[in-house]
Amino acid sequence: MxxxxxxxxxxxxxxxxxxxxxxxxxxxxxxxxxxxxxxxxxxxxxxxxxxxxxxxxxxxxxxxxxxxxxxxxxxxxxxxxxxxxxxxxxxxxxxxxxxxxxxxxxxxxxxxxxxxxxxxxxxxxxxxxxxxxxxxxxxxxxxxxxxxxxxxxxxxxxxxxxxxxxxxxxxxxxxxxxxxxxxxxxxxxxxxxxxxxxxxxxxxxxxxxxxxxxxxxxxxxxxxxxxxxxxxxxxxEVMYHDHDTDDADIVMVAYGTTGRIAYSCMNKLREEGVKIGLFRPQTLWPFPYKEISHLAAQGTKFLVIEMSSGQMLQDVRMAVQDDKRISFWGRLGGGIPTEEEIIETVKKM
Amino acid sequence: MKDAPTHYCPGCGHGLVHRLICECIDEMGLRDTTIAVAPVGCAVLAYDYWDFDTTEAAHGRTPAVATAIKRVHPKNLVFTYQGDGDLAAIGTAEIIHAGNRGENISVIFVNNGVYGMTGGQMAPTTLLGQRTATSQFTRRSDKEGFPLKIMEMMQVLPGVTYLERTSIHSPKEVINAKRAIKKSFQTQINGNGFSMVEIISPCPTYWGMTPVRSMKRIKEEVMEEYELGVVKDAS
Incomplete structure (x- = not known):
């Protein structure tokens, strides 16, 4: 029970x-x-x-x-x-x-x-x-x-x-x-x-x-x-969650608390008709390189969001192998990315 | 004890102390329940000589590792074997707090006053006036501080049961050191808490003298600073 x-x-x-x-x-x-x-x-x-x-x-x-x-x-x-x-x-x-x-x-x-x-x-x-x-x-x-x-x-x-x-x-x-x-x-x-x-x-x-x-x-x-x-x-042992990535033009990649914020952003943007998905790694090592690489093969753009200057970003770059398609939004030193910041970043992509 | 060729230098005290420990364990019938934690230092390869379960620890964390092993296996004999760098420098916090918690473990503390493994550097226990690789102008109290006396520091802790400083510079002292090791193990078996036996030991290689002269130095110089005897006995 x-x-x-x-x-x-x-x-x-x-x-x-x-x-x-x-x-x-x-x-x-x-x-x-x-x-x-x-x-x-x-x-x-x-x-x-x-x-x-x-x-x-x-x-x-x-x-x-x-x-x-x-x-x-x-x-x-x-x-x-x-x-x-x-x-x-x-x-x-x-x-x-x-x-x-x-x-x-x-x-x-x-x-x-x-x-x-x-x-x-x-x-x-x-x-x-x-x-x-x-x-x-x-x-x-x-x-x-x-x-x-x-x-x-x-x-x-x-x-x-x-x-x-x-x-x-x-x-x-x-x-x-x-x-x-x-x-x-x-x-x-x-x-x-x-x-x-x-x-x-x-x-x-x-x-x-x-x-x-x-x-x-x-x-x-x-x-x-x-x-x-x-x-x-x-x-x-790779584990991840992906949401609405199948038809996505843009996939956000975020983990932990940032993944939750990105999830809210995704729902709001979807309501506005933006084809956006979320890929949330649940294991960071081993990192889901293959799975992200597979998404990259669909031609999607990526937005990596972290509460750092871009650390997981390096792993996403290795998986995607095309830096032009990757954007990043990060907050530093205890700052938390807001939905407004993320949505604005997505709209600029 | 395993039949293995020694890696220790001629005249080193470690081999003798290893043997004393093994004799105590055999005589007390404890081989099947003993778990030892080897230090970082010259005795890091202790598991090559001891025929009972032995693991390693990060430098100085030896009493923390032993604490946890004993908590998991309270009925086993658990002891650490530590040199003066491991115990009196990098592991000062671990030894003090293991003692203060009254962990029911035994500590064999081999004090030769230098870091042997890394090339004879100054240890906290190096005597004033002693020249080492890192006290080239000899140890001076105004620059390098004084020889640290862990036993005397620990005797004030209520959690500590038994402390004795011994030496191996003569047959009589070797026999006494063995008795102290046995008493430490018995203290643990009786559930009476933390005990530690310090053994003043020669390092001819980094003292820069013959093995015989090293034994004389213990008696004439080291024991002047580090007085032998029971420091505390509440067992």
């Missing part, structure tokens, strides 16, 4: 983690994601699992590493400046092939920036972030429901591919309230066995999980294996 709740995005995300079977959470206070940490401090205790308010973001992500290497499902959450600190541990998770879920409720930057909503961590999230040649799977929710659904799903994918998974949300999604619906007796998502985990070597050879590979060519082979995994993820 599905029940409807009224929830903030942050709390829906936290409950999604609980329902996915999260066994360990560590976090450090930072706005605008504090509701996740507060919610987890209660719910993890209620479920009999572990909550730790860590001494730093560096420590929080290393605790996720520790819980994960011990075989548990583990998560941390933060916002942009804190996520920068977590890059150290995320790189170690990727290198050691350990699952882990990281929530980034983005705020304005660079530096301390502000606590408004933003999408300026796109490059950091999708192009690696920390040192080394790796990717995290990156989900981009655009509603409180997707905050729940994608976090729930993230744990299964992290385990399936033994890789860090990031939920790239923004301040608006974290703070807004909407109905969220889920099965009351929903089971933890996609359980797997973890024979590699640190459990004590009773009746078996000792396990070692490490990213230091000094032998001749060993690290290169390890990286090749990682890349094979990333290729498989790119093949299988």
């Amino acid at each position: 599905k029940t409807r709740y009224l929830s903030t995005g942050n709390e829906a995300c936290a409950e999604g983690a609980i329902r996915a079977g999260c066994q360990f959470y560590a976090g450090y206070p930072i706005t605008p994601q504090n509701e996740i940490t507060a919610y987890m401090s209660r719910r993890m205790e209620e479920t009999g699992w572990t909550f730790i308010q860590s001494e730093s973001e560096l420590s929080a992500i290393s605790m996720v590493f520790g819980a994960s290497v011990a075989g548990a499902r583990a998560m941390t959450s933060s916002s942009s400046p804190g996520i920068s600190l977590k890059q150290e541990g995320i790189s170690y998770l990727a290198g050691c092939e350990l699952p882990g879920v990281i929530i980034n409720v983005m705020r304005g930057g660079p530096g301390l920036g502000n606590i408004s909503t933003a999408q300026s961590d796109y490059f950091q999230a999708t192009k690696g972030g920390g040192h080394g040649d790796y990717h995290s799977i990156v989900y981009a929710p655009a509603s409180v429901q997707e905050m729940f659904d994608f976090t729930y799903k993230a744990f299964a994918k992290a385990d399936e591919y033994r890789t860090p998974v990031m939920i790239l949300a923004d301040g608006t999604l974290g703070q807004m309230m909407e109905p969220v619906e889920f099965d009351d007796d929903i089971e933890p998502s996609g359980r797997v066995t973890k024979p590699w985990a640190m459990t004590g070597a009773k009746g078996r050879k000792a396990n070692s999980v490490k990213s230091l590979l000094l032998g001749d060519g060993v690290l290169e082979r390890h990286n090749e294996k990682l890349q094979e995994k990333y290729n498989e993820i790119e093949e299988k």
Whole structure:
């Protein structure tokens, strides 16, 4: 039986983690994601699992590493400046092939920036972030429901591919309230066995999980294996929503909160007879290059809208391969694109 | 302990400390439940020698990793093995807070006063007047500060149960170090909380002296600054 709740995005995300079977959470206070940490401090205790308010973001992500290497499902959450600190541990998770879920409720930057909503961590999230040649799977929710659904799903994918998974949300999604619906007796998502985990070597050879590979060519082979995994993820895990793109002359490309604004613009413009559609990536890595490329083949123009100076724009350009057909509208440093600005931009195209 | 060729320099103390740990684990019958966290530093390859589950941590985050492992597996023996760069410099926050939370883990802290892995740079524990790769005019208190004493800093924390500083410069001290390691493990098994054993250890390569002279230096110079003995015992 599905029940409807009224929830903030942050709390829906936290409950999604609980329902996915999260066994360990560590976090450090930072706005605008504090509701996740507060919610987890209660719910993890209620479920009999572990909550730790860590001494730093560096420590929080290393605790996720520790819980994960011990075989548990583990998560941390933060916002942009804190996520920068977590890059150290995320790189170690990727290198050691350990699952882990990281929530980034983005705020304005660079530096301390502000606590408004933003999408300026796109490059950091999708192009690696920390040192080394790796990717995290990156989900981009655009509603409180997707905050729940994608976090729930993230744990299964992290385990399936033994890789860090990031939920790239923004301040608006974290703070807004909407109905969220889920099965009351929903089971933890996609359980797997973890024979590699640190459990004590009773009746078996000792396990070692490490990213230091000094032998001749060993690290290169390890990286090749990682890349094979990333290729498989790119093949299988792309997710997106498209609205009215079939007959569109113009397709807006936007994710997260910007995707919602673009959706309203699309409806208004359609009423005026403009043939416009919306393509909303739900995974930012893997990015839906093929699908956008397919739209480009129909001869459409594109308008990329972001709360950044144009980061996803680079991926859209790679997919479309024709810069003349791509326009961009972005707001910076916590600014939010308005419907009026977007509609005006569309009318100039 | 695995039968593996050592990568440590002649006269290094790590091999000896590795062996002491393994002897304690065998004598206490803990091999099947032990989980170790290796540091970044000379001992980063500890898992090549230890025949029990061992993982790595980012530099200095060792106690954070161990904290989470112990919370997931409270019945297992969980210990970190850390050098003075890992524990007393980049990992200062992690060790203090793991201690302050009273995490029921053991910490083996090998203090040789230099960064060995990277070429003998100054550590927080480098003695005043000691020349290193990055204190070419020797360590001076007005420019490089004083040797850091983590044990004495941590003894004020109510969450910390047992702290002892030992050395391996003589057979007598080796036996004592082993006893302290065993006591730390027993403290954890008894559920009595956070414990840490500091072991003063020689680094002939970056002290620029023979192994024998290094052992003498511990007794004559290092122990003058770092007094051996129980720093705290509430076990």
